[in-house]
Amino acid sequence: MKKLILSIAIISSAFAFGQKKDTNAQLQEANKAAMDAYNAKNYAVAAPKFLEVYNLLKTNGQDDKVYMYYAGLNYALANNVDEAIKIYTELINSGYTGVQTNYTAKEKKSGQVxxxxxxxxxxxxxxxxxxxxKTEQTPSVEPDLYETLSTLLLNAxxxxEAVAVIEKGLAKFPNNAKLKDFQSTAYYQSGNTDKFVATLKEQLAKNPNDATNWYNLGVMQSKNPATAADAxxxxKKAIELKPDFANAYQNLVYSVIGEDDKAVAEINTLRKTKPDDATKLIEARKERFNKALPYAENWYKALPNDVNAVTMLKEIYSITKNQAKMAEMKAKEAELQGKAK
Incomplete structure (x- = not known):
């Protein structure tokens, strides 16, 4: 979330409500309280005060949504997700962009602008x-509205709802990188795996050097036996781009080995009735573990204190008949398990 920049005081209120001293005093008081709370990082207090400023202005004919925007930002910073979502949704639905014109002048005597x-x-x-x-137009905050609301909805x-907001935002800002990333997350978290995979492939077509997206695509492909080879x-592409990518090595090990419990069960079933077939399966299993070995070693190299990496490497050394290395990993495993107690 972008850092708040709240340096705007209510300049126009004294002129707009010049004949309404009580209202103007209430307005200035609420604005001061909001700014003081924000500057003290007391966002839970600042948020409703900025909303009070907005409502006072609106009651007197000025629908200045910048103060609603400030309220939403402060609710978000205060982790009041429900209120922040409510305000950001209203701002987006109202078409608020935050674009406004600032009018400045310099007082000759003091030199102040x-x-x-x-x-x-x-x-x-x-x-x-x-x-x-001079006049200066402020930039639009509309992309930030979509980005922040998407984050709030995903976290909640x-x-x-996040998918709907993100798709709406991308319709207006199709090249927004953050919304594209959020879209992948939203599809994944909502269980829409087909769209998630399609989005990953679309992003990789535009940026083939994104190791994380290659990894995420591999995870999804590994869930389907038909795309296991693609995984x-x-x-491997993720590792090529990021040589210390421990999670990619880990998943690559699992992908290469496959469903080992199922393979062992099948071997045990065939041992008595079809020993030759069982031997073929044993050799094929050993070949898979040999293929997985360098990936497991790199996983361990990236995370030497990960007990899962150590245990996997121990098992691979056992199956590939490397007794010295197996003993080394067994000792390391015991050490790590002892520290964990």
């Missing part, structure tokens, strides 16, 4: 005491 509402700025042009009249496990290719 200040921001004014448009009416006051136009009026000051007639005064000889001011110069350097509201995955279907190996994806994991």
């Amino acid at each position: 200040a921001t004014y509402d448009k009416g006051t700025w136009e009026m000051l042009k007639k005064s000889a005491d001011y110069s350097d009249f 496990k509201k995955n279907d 190996e290719v994806s994991f």
